[in-house]
Amino acid sequence: MPTVGFVMLCHTALNRAAQVARFWAAAGCPVVIHVDRRVERGAFRAFAAELADLDNVGFCRRFACEWGTWSLVRASQEAAAQLLARHDRVRHVYLASGACLPLRPVEELIEYLDARPQTDFIESVTTADVGWTIGGLDEERFTLRFPFSWRRQRALFDASVALQRKLRLRRRVPKGLVPHLGSQWWCLTRRTLSAILEDPDRPMLDRYFRQVWIPDESYFQTLCRQYSTQIESRSLTLSKFDYQGKPHIFYDDHLQLLRRSDCFVARKIWPHADRLYRSFLAPAADQPARAEPNPGKIDRLFAKAVERRTRGRAGLYMQSRFPRRDHENGKTCAPYSVFHGFSDLFEDFETWLARAVGGRVHGHLFAPDRVEFAGRESVFNGALPDSASLRDYNPRAFLTNLIWNTRGERQCFQFSPRDNQECNWFIATDPNAQISVITGTWAIPLSRANANFSAIRREAARLQRLETEHLAILRSMYVKARVRIWSMAEFVENPMEALQTVIDEIRPRSPRQLAEAPRMVDLTGFGQFLQNLRNQGMQPTLMGDFPVVMDPQPPARRPDRPYVVR
Structure with a gap:
């Protein structure tokens, strides 16, 4: 019986999510799916009907989810609790989204996690060591309140932050907690995850994190430090972000790039990338052998892509990227x-x-x-x-x-x-x-x-x-x-x-x-x-000292060398 279960958070491209859920379920892994409550009822019913023949696929209570809000944590909690309650042999819970795509056979992931039964895979870094946050909020995301949506109510969000800074209003971090940040996509052991979900102080902790900015990148990342005995601070999911903090989207022409990473799962996949879904959801026998997951092998390519996007090519000006004056990556391209x-x-x-x-x-x-x-x-x-x-x-x-x-x-x-x-x-x-x-x-x-x-x-x-x-x-x-x-x-x-x-x-x-x-x-x-x-009254000053009478002459040509004709 597989010891890995999957939690999927879905809100778009439900047909692709169904393919991925069937891929995991076909290997015997239980799957619990959360579908955004804002998805139309008809689309949800069609999605559920498509997976109705799979006994190990279930759906949890639905919440209306929005980027950077508590709703994402609440959905993860609900789905994870249902998975642990219904499948007692699950030892690791893997959180994924509907836009994720498995890059390796499920059997390889199961074997990998079985060899590390007590290890939690979650990116968990203190705020002082984080260099990827976008928007200027590191420690303040834990000490201020954020009652307004950053995307829908940006003016109110900024005004609220400015007012709290001016009045020097600060929230107190719960005693014993050291705030950590990291990727939303984790793989936690049953022991750690159940300890977080069954914590007697959970109501208080939930109230605190409900007002934290982007809690889905800090809730489990912080609390796992309270209970885990062995953490590998990395995600098994390949997810790359650009200089604006937006996720890179993978297309069909990224096939070899994704294979090179040796990661188990990647996001964010374009829903119409038929070649990617066809290649990676193929039977295990049709897929090449892989090595240890190492997304760092492709970091150099992403770094070059970010540099190309932000700096452009020296001396090249185009409508899609016209640099500010005196901030060009080279005014011209060649001497x-x-x-x-x-x-x-x-x-x-x-x-x-x-x-x-x-x-x-x-x-x-x-x-x-x-x-x-x-x-x-x-x-x-x-x-x-x-x-x-x-x-x-x-x-x-x-x-x-x-x-x-x-x-x-x-x-x-x-x-x-x-x-x-x-x-x-x-x-x-x-x-x-x-x-x-x-x-x-x-x-x-x-x-x-x-x-x-x-x-x-x-x-x-x-x-x-x-x-x-x-x-x-x-x-x-x-x-x-x-x-x-x-x-x-x-x-x-x-x-x-x-x-x-x-x-x-x-x-x-x-x-x-x-x-x-x-x-x-x-x-x-x-x-x-x-x-x-x-x-005539005009003083020429740039020619140097030219004499009036003796005009300078060009140097005389060297006379030809005499030679003898025999």
């Missing part, structure tokens, strides 16, 4: 490089850089007229168009999408004060960004512009103000990007050394030195142009 001022100083700089780094090199992605994708494509990876108006609707989303859609390939793009400046702070605070700046090169195109000098002077003043603001951001204490800044005069003195430094950061594993430098634009007359700006 990228920004070249500020290089395209004004060098001719065909994009082509040269693409050969040097072997990555994708764009023009000015934030240019005012259009997005200058590499090769001047009109549509880029991820269906990103070159429309400036669409880009400017959300420039940050444009940049993060570009980096996400091209992950695995280094992206480089040009920048200048003429471009949209909205992403300046975003890029500067992005650890994935590498920013190289040559200040003052925006003046080179102006020096060759065919326009009234007064208009050129106003434009120069505007661009210098924008670049100064950008430089202030890049020199801020909040910057997380890797930033290198040269003045134009400093860079022109030794361009190869500066370029080699930038390229080495992009491709650190490449030992090759640069074989050629990009061709620098003709700077003849540039010093005089700067002096003309000064003469």
